Amino acid sequence: MSVLIKDVLLDGEETSIYVEENTIRGIGSDAEADRTVDGRGKAAIPGMVNTHTHAAMTLFRGYADDLRLQEWLQEHIWPAEAKLTEEDVYWGTRLACLEMVKTGTTCFNDMYWHLKGAVKAVEDSGIRGVLNSVFIDKFNKEDAKKQRKQAEKEMKDVKACSRVTLALGPHAIYTVTEESLQWAREYSDKHDVLVHFHLSETAKEVEDCKEETGMRPVEYLDSIGFLGPNLVCAHCVWLDDREIRLMGESGVKVSHCPTSNMKLSVGEALDYEKLKHAGVCVSLGTDGCASNNTLDMFESMKNAALLQKIWYGDPTRLPAGEAFRMGTSEGAKALKLDTGAIEEGRLADIVLVDLKRPELTPHHNLVSDLVYSASGGCVDTVICDGEVIMENGRVDGEEEVMEKAEEIVGDLFSR
Ligand SMILES: [Zn+2]
Structure with a gap:
């Protein structure tokens, strides 16, 4: 399985990130991939x-x-x-x-x-x-x-x-x-x-x-x-x-x-x-x-x-x-993990932040924006270990997880 994140902002430059299996293999690469993620208007940061x-x-x-x-x-x-x-x-x-x-x-x-x-x-x-x-x-x-x-x-x-x-x-x-x-x-x-x-x-x-x-x-x-x-x-x-x-x-x-x-x-x-x-x-x-x-x-x-x-x-x-x-x-x-940075050879744990949000506008300094004005709600896409586990703000099966948790809590406090 390979993923290509196209036209995404990384360290201030628009580029692409190519992921093969669970590893970042190419920054700026336009290799053919099994799956393409549209990175326009988004910034890539390490998970x-x-x-x-x-x-x-x-x-x-x-x-x-x-x-x-x-x-x-x-x-x-x-x-x-x-x-x-x-x-x-x-x-x-x-x-x-x-x-x-x-x-x-x-x-x-x-x-x-x-x-x-x-x-x-x-x-x-x-x-x-x-x-x-x-x-x-x-x-x-x-x-x-x-x-x-x-x-x-x-x-x-x-x-x-x-x-x-x-x-x-x-x-x-x-x-x-x-x-x-x-x-x-x-x-x-x-x-x-x-x-x-x-x-x-x-x-x-x-x-x-x-x-x-x-x-x-x-x-x-x-x-x-x-x-x-x-x-x-x-x-x-x-x-x-x-x-x-x-x-x-x-x-x-x-x-x-x-x-x-x-x-x-x-x-x-x-x-x-x-x-x-x-x-x-x-x-x-x-x-x-x-x-x-x-x-x-x-x-x-x-x-x-x-x-x-x-x-x-x-x-x-x-x-x-x-x-x-x-x-x-x-x-x-x-935690002795080869993550925490977007570099070739690292494990592919990558987050795309949606830049088209009022709290991230204008764009003077992305790191300042991320620390002082962003919240988790700005996250658009998440890749972990080379797999896309969230895209466009959606995680598969999220409703079921919340329903089950509610059910468990109801049961736990009546035991
Ligand atoms: Zn504790």
């Missing part, structure tokens, strides 16, 4: 990469808002999640994938229950996903052992298409035993898999860690050998200078979640400048739909830029070009 999600939490969108993190988790989210089945997760993830595709995201890093349901949803949606085998043992040794066994089994037994990468998802230092964290590190080193983690999201997490271990979270993780280049940490808002240095030295990747951080009022802003100077790769995540409440990465790029400016009182902080790279190439780097 966005969302590096922190809990995709099936789309089912809880708008269900328990405006609460404190611990109360929100313990009294609302965890009890509801305890009732979820693999089928619920399948449809919740399908809904998430649909929303992501429609808003220009072609890959996401997902920590959620019922891995098999999520894998099938990603396969059926045509999107790319790094899907985690999750563990939360709440320091129960028996549970911890059971979950390590289950994770090992899932990593070995779950078979998926090439768009799916399996990874480990130990939840956080306040929910997972030290032994399990060390196990995750050993497993990750041995099999070269990513580890996805929540880190230093709240002041309480830092205080509790200091009380229990005498160290701040990153120092504690360093002391048990958990840090490394395969580790992608979400949030990371409460870091001191030494922790930032440790993260840079060990190659840890950060997933910044500006919208969720503001909504849950975590109390600090990520120090992007310091992380950047320490050499840390900082990408963007939406977090789950119960704490955002959308998966639209355009919104996250804008919020990331605005949050840096307001928090540090400096409008030169996080300019549009860097926010855009956080949403695209830095995300691909964090």
Whole structure:
């Protein structure tokens, strides 16, 4: 299968993009293709990469808002999640994938229950996903052992298409035993898999860690050998200078979640400048739909830029070009994927943005427009892994996905 995107704007020039199988083979090529996509009046950008999600939490969108993190988790989210089945997760993830595709995201890093349901949803949606085998043992040794066994089994037994990468998802230092964290590190080193983690999201997490271990979270993780280049940490808002240095030295990747951080009022802003100077790769995540409440990465790029400016009182902080790279190439780097840029030889994850929209007119600076005035609604066409999965704003079967999700939610809350 080959696709030719004709007369499309790429880096300010009108050109064509030729895709063969799942790879970009020619920029400016007019090779014959099985399928032609009309790119007139559209700009091609790399598919966005969302590096922190809990995709099936789309089912809880708008269900328990405006609460404190611990109360929100313990009294609302965890009890509801305890009732979820693999089928619920399948449809919740399908809904998430649909929303992501429609808003220009072609890959996401997902920590959620019922891995098999999520894998099938990603396969059926045509999107790319790094899907985690999750563990939360709440320091129960028996549970911890059971979950390590289950994770090992899932990593070995779950078979998926090439768009799916399996990874480990130990939840956080306040929910997972030290032994399990060390196990995750050993497993990750041995099999070269990513580890996805929540880190230093709240002041309480830092205080509790200091009380229990005498160290701040990153120092504690360093002391048990958990840090490394395969580790992608979400949030990371409460870091001191030494922790930032440790993260840079060990190659840890950060997933910044500006919208969720503001909504849950975590109390600090990520120090992007310091992380950047320490050499840390900082990408963007939406977090789950119960704490955002959308998966639209355009919104996250804008919020990331605005949050840096307001928090540090400096409008030169996080300019549009860097926010855009956080949403695209830095995300691909964090997930070790050959996407995030439109270049020959890269995987073909390409989004066409409709330029004939009032919010994108006139056309002074496309990157500024994408970060500060676009929304997911500007996305016209999406190609993932060389397949056209949305054209003219339409995804095949989108009504069914929304209907099924409604049905699942009705059933879930009456159980
Ligand atoms: Zn999260």
